[in-house]
Amino acid sequence: MALKSANTEIFHSLMELEDGNFDTFCFQLRDSSVEPRIRAGEVEKKNRLEITKLLVSRCTEAGALRRTINTLRDIGCNNEALELESRNASRLDVSSQVQMNGTLNKEAPSGRESEPPAKPLKQANGATQAKPSQTVVKQSPKPETAWSGELLLFGKHAGKSFEWLLQNHENYAVYVVATHLKERDEGNMSQNKLMKNKDALAEYVRHFSHVMEEVHFYREGLAPIGFGTYTNVTRQDLYNSTDERKKSYVNWLRSLEGSGKGDQMEAVLKYISHRDKKGATVIERVLPAPSPDLDPS
Incomplete structure (x- = not known):
């Protein structure tokens, strides 16, 4: 999909x-x-379109985008800043690379001699240490620890590590990973910063079997019943419903457990049994609809 103009992106965010x-x-x-x-006079009593035009005229397109993102963060609108940054990642990356190349060219003008290679360092016993430029082979960390220090870029826990999230708000991690994997399965192959961050969280969670079991059942809850009176209702919505007819239907389904009524019904019965064992504190009860910025905690 073609990028929208910087004017349109900024105006949309405002x-x-x-x-x-x-x-x-x-x-x-x-x-x-x-x-x-x-100046104050340039923004006083101006509407959103006028502010957009002011930013682009004063800062250039890429500069206006960056100025808007930083200002949104300064005033605490972090989600709006992240969304704007994610939609324009390629444009901002190009701008940053141009600036970096310019800085490097200034710092290392052509014709300047390169630094001589470092001499080998000697230890106290006279043995020679490896040169700093040589590759030092380190023992690979456990797969889960490779991601544990990554930071969330969204939601109320933005800035917290993956490890912290799993230790303190496991239900939220289950919710985010389950809905993200569903989105990927449905064909969203976007590689913006937000989606990559969720990919990394999903990869981290995969190393914890008990959490992945909850992810599996959360995704099961998003599937429709697929039969009977409530064929188009999701398992989650049916189980959580306070409607007496739906509650009665769930009780009837409970009575069929182990009856071998077919794969689809068995999957529904298994989901209901799992929810019964987990109790009413399951994350699905407090989430009306999937959204990456809702925090169930």
Whole structure:
């Protein structure tokens, strides 16, 4: 899909802000010491379209995107900042690479002699140590520890490590991974920063069998019943329903456990049995619909 213009992306993000947040955004723009400076008179009583045009005219397209993302973060609108950054990752990466190349060219002008190779270091006993440039082979860490220090980039726990999330809010990890894997299975192959972060979390969780079991059953809950009166209702919604007819239907299904009524019904019965054993604290009870920014904790 072709990238939208920077103007459109910024305008779209500003339109998603509540009026109070938009006012704070404008105040932060004029109060910031970031160059190019924006004066109070340039943002006072301006609407979202006018602010968009101001940013692009003063900062260039890539600069305006970065300025908008940073300002959103400054005022606490982290989700809006992340979404804007994710949608424009390729554009921002190109801009950053151009700046980096320019800096490197300045720091290392052509014709300058390179640094001489480091001499081998000697230990106290006279033995020679490996040169700093030589590859040192280290023992590979356990697969799960390779991801444990990764940080979440979304939701109320953004900035926390994967390890911390699993230790303190396992249900939330189950929810995120289950809905993310479902989205991947349905064909969303996006490689933006947010999706890559969820891929990494899913890879980390795979190393914990008891958590993956919960992921499996959460995904089972998102599937429709597939038969009978409530054929199009998901297993999760049927189990969680307070409607007396649906509760009665679930009780009737419980009575069929082990009756060998077919694979689809057995899968539903297995899901109900699992939920019964887990009790009413299962994450599904407090999540009306999947969304990456909801925090069930």
